[in-house]
Amino acid sequence: DQQVKQNSPSLSVQEGRISILNCDYTNSMFDYFLWYKKYPAEGPTFLISISSIKDKNEDGRFTVFLNKSAKHLSLHIVPSQPGDSAVYFCAASALAGTGANNLFFGTGTRLTVIP
Amino acid sequence: DTGVSQDPRHKITKRGQNVTFRCDPISEHNRLYWYRQTLGQGPEFLTYFQNEAQLEKSRLLSDRFSAERPKGSFSTLEIQRTEQGDSAMYLCTLGVANEQFFGPGTRLTVL
Numbered sequence: 001d002q003q004v005k006q007n008s009p010s011l012s013v014q015e016g017r018i019s020i021l022n023c024d025y026t027n028s029m030f031d032y033f034l035w036y037k038k039y040p041a042e043g044p045t046f047l048i049s050i051s052s053i054k055d056k057n058e059d060g061r062f063t064v065f066l067n068k069s070a071k072h073l074s075l076h077i078v079p080s081q082p083g084d085s086a087v088y089f090c091a092a093s094a095l096a097g098t099g100a101n102n103l104f105f106g107t108g109t110r111l112t113v114i115p
Numbered sequence: 116d117t118g119v120s121q122d123p124r125h126k127i128t129k130r131g132q133n134v135t136f137r138c139d140p141i142s143e144h145n146r147l148y149w150y151r152q153t154l155g156q157g158p159e160f161l162t163y164f165q166n167e168a169q170l171e172k173s174r175l176l177s178d179r180f181s182a183e184r185p186k187g188s189f190s191t192l193e194i195q196r197t198e199q200g201d202s203a204m205y206l207c208t209l210g211v212a213n214e215q216f217f218g219p220g221t222r223l224t225v226l
Contacts, residue, residue, distance in 0.1 A: 043217035103160065105158050
């Protein structure tokens with residue numbers, strides 16, 4: 001049962017344009033969301049996060065938007081650079097619970113930024 | 116410092132052999148997690164330690180898997196009687212505030 005879904009396996013964008021990566025979730029208990037970037041043969045690298053009490057968080061070229069009613073979040077990268085080419089994972093956790101607060105991941109979107 | 120090293124980075128073994136992986140946080144962190152990632156999937160939670168206590172285990176962690184964190188610092192993950200389905204990247208993470216920071220992973224190939 002995939003509780004976090006990334007329905008686009010791949011995305012290609014021209015350098016300098018905006019990249020928009022999408023993520024949907026099904027579990028209404030999720031209250032914290034994260035984006036990770038992964039290069040081959042490396043562990044995922046944390047990019048940006050957002051709490052469910054916010055609808056937007058920005059860090060440099062990266063902005064995450066959260067639409068709780070739609071159970072949808074997106075990562076915007078602008079302007080896109082060739083070095084952004086990687087696999088991007090969306091993750092969610094339920095911090096309000098008393099458990100491990102482990103992360104649930106989507107299956108990833110491979111972003112290719114074309115010079 | 117949220118750095119974590121994992122050893123070995125790559126392991127090739129024959130079916131039926133036992134393997135052990137190690138995760139070493141660079142500095143003290145209370146929360147340590149193990150995840151497994153197979154091809155085309157995102158990481159999946161295996162187990163969680165708060166200091167030396169293993170507080171949660173996923174149903175993915177069969178009886179052949181065991182994890183320890185004896186002094187609340189480094190952690191080991193052992194797989195006994197490996198099967199081809201165990202081939203995956205095994206990732207260790209440290210919990211810091213609301214985020215988790217990943218190590219480089221150990222890629223296991225079971226022949």
